[in-house]
Amino acid sequence: MSTLSADRSDAAPPALPGPTLTCVFAVTDTPVPDGVCAATPGHDGGGPLRVLAAGPLHLVVQDVPAAAFREEALAERLNRPDELERCARAHHRGVQTAAGAGPAVPLPMATLYLDDDNAVRAVTAREASLRAVLDRLRDRTEWAVKVHGPVIAPASAATGDGPLDGRSYLRRASARRRTEREEREQALARAHAVDRELRRYAVAATRHRPQSEQLSGRGVPQLLNAAYLVDDGRREQFVRAVGELARAARRSAVEVTMSGPWIPYSFARTDENEYAARKEAGA
Amino acid sequence: MTDLGTWPAGPETLPAGPPSGSLADLLERVLDKGIVIAGDIKIDLLDIELLTIRLRLFIASVETAKKAGIDWWETDPALSSRAARDALGEENARLRARLEALGEADPDTTEATR
Known part of the structure; x- marks a missing residue:
């Protein structure tokens, strides 16, 4: 990290990382309105948010204390759930x-x-591909849609009506398992149908890994964890479609939920990772 | 989670923050998305002493995140391990097909190699 080339043009002696580092949040090609930076808190212990110019691009950055952002320090802090959340939220604000x-x-x-110079240089080196991504994201918004289910009633094989002999018990238990399996398959098919329908309104779609029940905070499995990139002009249509799918789903054992609008995190990809992502999504 | 029954149909002004209660969604996006700009550890430019850390490289060690069930990076294609596995799988299938073809063509040889 401290290696510098001898022909570095500025007069400053090659130095170890200073007391602050430049943390870059995002790149845009549209000037950031005055006053927004000053009003937005960034990472704890850092300076105010600033805008750096990199040719036609603008970087939102913050000076952050090097001590708190060294790899070990960062890893240690992110080990604590509250710190992880604070960092994530600060990043999101930037x-x-x-x-x-x-x-x-x-x-x-x-x-x-x-x-700052290094940040600007790094962004400038990727200007063309960043501008291509910005053009792709312009006037488009990400929406997250999830399908959960099926809600299966607790197994009642043991308490069901009927004879209490072992053979009857096993028969009921086996029938119960069969029903559950069918319900799961149907729910999964419904989730896929939701995805298919919503892709019609989106310019791009991607499936994230279903979140664990622990992460989602739900007691039912997550069958679909999708994100859609939607033209802002079609936003109403998309939202209405999700609403209709959610209402239809209520009649079955699955639940459709949506969150958004999101900054298109899931679609901020350069072409070179686009292929890999498509492969991952199995699309 | 958003209750779709009350979801506003009208357009919002700007992409806003996540609705409350979607920390999972936020973490999913913030921790593992975004374009890495010359942040690869592999990059070795002496005149640009990048401190950029690819979070995913060390977040695998973040046990808390793991306990919370955040483990999607394990199948992130960018991590390439999975891609490598896929490539190996394809290679394997090709070799098997080739072996079978060879076996059909020349059972004696195949027998001998068993």
């Missing part, structure tokens, strides 16, 4: 700031450079 007036490409949380 990204939102960049997206205040136009599209923004989020950078991964804790994208750090030794100083």
